[in-house]
Amino acid sequence: MIDNREDKKESIDNKESLSETLQQVLHLLDKHKLVEHVVHKQDMPKHGLVESLVHKQNLNILQHKLEQLHPADVAYILEALPLVDRLRVWELVKADRDGEILLEVSDAVRQTLIADMDSEELLAAAEQLDTDELADLAPDLPKDVLQDLMYSLDTQNRERLQSALSYPEDTVGAMMDFDIVTIRDDITLEVVLRYLRRLPNLPDHTDKLFVVNRDDILQGVLPLKRIILNDPDTGVRDIMATDAVMFHPEDMADQAAMAFERYDLVTAPVVDNNRKLVGRVTVDTVMDIIREEAESDMLSMAGLREEEDFFASVWKSVQNRWAWLAINLVTALLASRVIGLFEGSIEKIVALAALMPIVAGIGGNSGNQTTTMIVRGLALGQISGYHMRSLLKKEMGVALLNGLLWGSVLGLVAYWLYGNASLGLVMMAAMALNLLLAAIIGVTIPLVMNKFDRDPAVGSSVLITALTDSGGFMIFLGLATIFLI
Amino acid sequence: MIDNREDKKESIDNKESLSETLQQVLHLLDKHKLVEHVVHKQDMPKHGLVESLVHKQNLNILQHKLEQLHPADVAYILEALPLVDRLRVWELVKADRDGEILLEVSDAVRQTLIADMDSEELLAAAEQLDTDELADLAPDLPKDVLQDLMYSLDTQNRERLQSALSYPEDTVGAMMDFDIVTIRDDITLEVVLRYLRRLPNLPDHTDKLFVVNRDDILQGVLPLKRIILNDPDTGVRDIMATDAVMFHPEDMADQAAMAFERYDLVTAPVVDNNRKLVGRVTVDTVMDIIREEAESDMLSMAGLREEEDFFASVWKSVQNRWAWLAINLVTALLASRVIGLFEGSIEKIVALAALMPIVAGIGGNSGNQTTTMIVRGLALGQISGYHMRSLLKKEMGVALLNGLLWGSVLGLVAYWLYGNASLGLVMMAAMALNLLLAAIIGVTIPLVMNKFDRDPAVGSSVLITALTDSGGFMIFLGLATIFLI
Numbered sequence: 001m002i003d004n005r006e007d008k009k010e011s012i013d014n015k016e017s018l019s020e021t022l023q024q025v026l027h028l029l030d031k032h033k034l035v036e037h038v039v040h041k042q043d044m045p046k047h048g049l050v051e052s053l054v055h056k057q058n059l060n061i062l063q064h065k066l067e068q069l070h071p072a073d074v075a076y077i078l079e080a081l082p083l084v085d086r087l088r089v090w091e092l093v094k095a096d097r098d099g100e101i102l103l104e105v106s107d108a109v110r111q112t113l114i115a116d117m118d119s120e121e122l123l124a125a126a127e128q129l130d131t132d133e134l135a136d137l138a139p140d141l142p143k144d145v146l147q148d149l150m151y152s153l154d155t156q157n158r159e160r161l162q163s164a165l166s167y168p169e170d171t172v173g174a175m176m177d178f179d180i181v182t183i184r185d186d187i188t189l190e191v192v193l194r195y196l197r198r199l200p201n202l203p204d205h206t207d208k209l210f211v212v213n214r215d216d217i218l219q220g221v222l223p224l225k226r227i228i229l230n231d232p233d234t235g236v237r238d239i240m241a242t243d244a245v246m247f248h249p250e251d252m253a254d255q256a257a258m259a260f261e262r263y264d265l266v267t268a269p270v271v272d273n274n275r276k277l278v279g280r281v282t283v284d285t286v287m288d289i290i291r292e293e294a295e296s297d298m299l300s301m302a303g304l305r306e307e308e309d310f311f312a313s314v315w316k317s318v319q320n321r322w323a324w325l326a327i328n329l330v331t332a333l334l335a336s337r338v339i340g341l342f343e344g345s346i347e348k349i350v351a352l353a354a355l356m357p358i359v360a361g362i363g364g365n366s367g368n369q370t371t372t373m374i375v376r377g378l379a380l381g382q383i384s385g386y387h388m389r390s391l392l393k394k395e396m397g398v399a400l401l402n403g404l405l406w407g408s409v410l411g412l413v414a415y416w417l418y419g420n421a422s423l424g425l426v427m428m429a430a431m432a433l434n435l436l437l438a439a440i441i442g443v444t445i446p447l448v449m450n451k452f453d454r455d456p457a458v459g460s461s462v463l464i465t466a467l468t469d470s471g472g473f474m475i476f477l478g479l480a481t482i483f484l485i
Numbered sequence: 486m487i488d489n490r491e492d493k494k495e496s497i498d499n500k501e502s503l504s505e506t507l508q509q510v511l512h513l514l515d516k517h518k519l520v521e522h523v524v525h526k527q528d529m530p531k532h533g534l535v536e537s538l539v540h541k542q543n544l545n546i547l548q549h550k551l552e553q554l555h556p557a558d559v560a561y562i563l564e565a566l567p568l569v570d571r572l573r574v575w576e577l578v579k580a581d582r583d584g585e586i587l588l589e590v591s592d593a594v595r596q597t598l599i600a601d602m603d604s605e606e607l608l609a610a611a612e613q614l615d616t617d618e619l620a621d622l623a624p625d626l627p628k629d630v631l632q633d634l635m636y637s638l639d640t641q642n643r644e645r646l647q648s649a650l651s652y653p654e655d656t657v658g659a660m661m662d663f664d665i666v667t668i669r670d671d672i673t674l675e676v677v678l679r680y681l682r683r684l685p686n687l688p689d690h691t692d693k694l695f696v697v698n699r700d701d702i703l704q705g706v707l708p709l710k711r712i713i714l715n716d717p718d719t720g721v722r723d724i725m726a727t728d729a730v731m732f733h734p735e736d737m738a739d740q741a742a743m744a745f746e747r748y749d750l751v752t753a754p755v756v757d758n759n760r761k762l763v764g765r766v767t768v769d770t771v772m773d774i775i776r777e778e779a780e781s782d783m784l785s786m787a788g789l790r791e792e793e794d795f796f797a798s799v800w801k802s803v804q805n806r807w808a809w810l811a812i813n814l815v816t817a818l819l820a821s822r823v824i825g826l827f828e829g830s831i832e833k834i835v836a837l838a839a840l841m842p843i844v845a846g847i848g849g850n851s852g853n854q855t856t857t858m859i860v861r862g863l864a865l866g867q868i869s870g871y872h873m874r875s876l877l878k879k880e881m882g883v884a885l886l887n888g889l890l891w892g893s894v895l896g897l898v899a900y901w902l903y904g905n906a907s908l909g910l911v912m913m914a915a916m917a918l919n920l921l922l923a924a925i926i927g928v929t930i931p932l933v934m935n936k937f938d939r940d941p942a943v944g945s946s947v948l949i950t951a952l953t954d955s956g957g958f959m960i961f962l963g964l965a966t967i968f969l970i
Binding site: 055072204224227228229261286315322326343360376408413417 | 509522525555557558561564565589615643678681682684687689690691692709710711712713714715716727745746747748749761769771772773775776779780782783784786787789795796797799800802803806807809810811813814817818820822824825828831832835836837838839840841843845846847850851853854857860861862865866867868871872875876879880882883884887890891894898902950954958
């Protein structure tokens with residue numbers, strides 16, 4: 001472990017590869033015009049020029065570039081660099097803004113960065129952060145650092161951190177922050193303005209103030225807009241909104257995200273069961289949730305367990321992927337055993353061996369189309385077990401049409417290839433039947449998984465392929481054995 | 486067409502099914518606690534109670550429920566209802582708020598709703614909308630309605646609509662709106678406040694004002710926060726931000742969305758090449774883009790061409806899916822022809838027929854895992870052709886490890902099943918080689934497609950499966966023919 005670190009350090013100090021790191025960073029800045037446009041204004045040295053610069057200058061340029069970037073842009077660059085270059089850039093930036101940057105990178109990359117920091121650095125990084133940000137970082141911190149951190153917080157913040165950590169990752173409690181500005185309802189806007197002007201700043205994304213009584217019970221919200229548009233003499237009570245969308249800490253994060261999209265929110269209060277204000281949710285967290293959720297569905301359907309660092313070691317990647325491959329092998333073996341049952345038939349008509357993968361494959365593809373539709377509908381909350389019957393009816397209709405259409409085409413091809421009309425008919429019947437099977441399991445599997453509160457995106461694809469493969473072989477070889485042999 | 490409509494109307498007026506529609510709507514309201522909580526406050530009648538109500542009462546209840554809902558919630562309900570129920574609900578709501586609701590539903594559902602409206606209704610709906618909203622709706626409107634609409638607009642709005650329609654769908658120009666509040670930089674906050682208080686309202690999501698000169702050239706932005714926190718005597722010029730993130734109309738929408746996520750924006754100005762202010766982008770549009778983009782990748786990878794209405798007719802669904810199935814059939818036929826080449830070998834060792842799908846299948850799965858990773862990295866802008874070599878090296882490493890591991894396991898299984906050691910060795914070698922092939926094409930196909938500006942999510946999965954199937958059969962049967970026969 002320590003040896004390993006020494007190796008990295010050595011290669012980090014290597015002069016030749018530094019200019020390569022710099023070039024990669026420049027390439028990344030260059031590729032994303034937006035970053036360059038916006039954050040980064042002066043001219044950039046051309047690549048040709050860079051090559052002629054010596055080590056020290058390279059280091060200065062790199063550091064200078066990095067200092068001007070937004071933490072999110074530094075995070076983006078770190079994610080897009082292979083490990084050695086990543087750690088070199090990290091060395092350059094981490095003194096100042098490591099906390100913020102750690103928050104912006106993906107989980108997988110965060111682990112590589114944290115592994116490069118000692119306890120003191122980690123503690124210093126964590127101390128720059130707000131309580132809700134700490135809660136995001138906490139699961140990745142070593143136990144002893146987390147404990148030291150807890151000691152360093154005051155009572156209110158320690159309680160907040162503990163409560164934030166106590167909510168499951170996919171709930172509103174885990175995504176809320178505590179940057180709330182509260183006012184009472186018995187004052188005028190003039191008083192509100194005087195109070196606000198005494199504050200050093202308003203929290204990011206503040207588009208409304210929260211109106212509470214002396215027990216912190218939420219009475220309503222006061223959008224900044226209304227403060228500006230109304231006369232200073234107006235009372236808060238007269239213009240506050242009392243029908244604001246609000247959440248409970250135990251609400252599901254994806255439901256909250258959908259509410260943000262639907263009602264076009266920027267921030268929303270989080271209250272407990274007594275309507276006591278405990279935090280707020282902001283649209284930037286919601287955007288992250290929307291992206292993560294959609295991505296995790298996509299990764300799950302391909303059998304990837306979690307986010308993978310693109311530059312992770314071979315060994316890490318193998319671990320991320322082996323489970324899925326193992327499951328696939330088991331199902332492939334089962335399908336192979338189905339074929340084994342019919343070896344006698346294949347020996348007699350060897351054409352069956354060439355045709356059977358077509359029947360199995362088309363079933364798998366069609367079933368996966370159906371499942372993808374249903375997983376998406378479930379994620380959007382647009383379909384549920386309630387619709388099982390109508391969806392089954394529709395998908396079976398689609399399957400029957402496709403089966404007859406493509407079954408006939410393939411039946412004709414089989415007839416043309418092998419000059420055997422009965423073989424063509426068996427091919428057609430098998431395709432239609434396997435597509436029907438695919439439709440039925442493509443609808444039922446995700447709906448049943450959802451019914452039992454399992455994520456329908458995880459594993460439904462592998463189950464469907466398993467069933468349509470084995471089923472396809474069974475149907476085709478079975479029909480062939482009955483009618484042709 | 487007209488007959489069809491008559492049928493629908495008849496079934497819409499059918500008394501028995503109305504109570505069923507009502508129940509479905511209640512079920513939807515019930516399932517999504519958020520909607521109920523927030524927008525919908527009074528007690529809801531229980532299902533048992535509903536059944537006993539007569540037709541007229543049902544209609545009243547339904548209409549009453551719908552009137553209280555946010556347009557986005559009505560849209561959600563419309564999406565989650567089968568066609569007949571959907572049109573019945575649509576009849577009840579469309580008089581008042583049809584424009585807003587049409588904006589909120591998905592493209593596929595919007596088409597079913599528009600098909601149910603005559604030209605006058607459509608024109609009335611469109612007239613409720615802002616220019617940027619009209620631009621979203623325009624592609625779905627019948628030509629004659631669109632023309633009438635153009636005539637009804639004043640010059641400024643007609644020009645805006647035409648310019649919005651002239652930008653491709655995936656650019657900032659197509660997602661911007663024109664709800665901008667501009668001020669000059671030579672005034673004090675007091676003047677700004679006086680000006681704002683004369684406005685009836687501020688546009689949704691206004692978190693900053695845009696500071697322009699007399700030629701509409703953007704000088705900076707003034708966050709509302711700063712108006713509130715600073716003394717009324719302060720000059721706009723002294724506290725405006727001049728380093729705001731801004732976009733050009735021709736910037737790509739997904740790049741803009743990433744900038745919103747990265748810099749935690751709520752609104753951002755859109756300027757032309759002379760820095761003249763032409764519109765703004767808001768975070769609610771960005772959230773829609775993020776979700777649509779992630780979803781379209783997921784649908785593309787399953788070979789679904791576009792969003793499909795869950796309750797679309799069988800015929801519509803067949804059209805959406807047939808192209809993919811046709812391509813799959815062609816590739817399956819090619820793989821089948823590869824097997825055909827080795828029919829002689831299979832006749833001699835029939836076990837080959839049972840084992841070959843395992844080799845092909847594992848290659849397809851592994852290749853798709855690789856491609857999913859790469860498609861995601863490309864979408865996030867974290868990898869590019871620049872990384873081809875290092876990604877190839879890594880993925881081939883993963884493939885070799887997995888190939889040797891799972892190849893050995895399967896080799897042993899083959900040996901155990903058929904008592905043939907050479908068959909086991911051939912199995913192992915074929916699996917390792919096919920996984921290597923899968924790694925190579927899993928990396929190169931999406932990167933090459935990206936290089937030629939094609940969407941790597943569309944079709945890469947089918948290409949990879951085609952190559953790993955044919956390749957797997959070729960490798961396994963080829964090795965078997967050389968070494969076993």
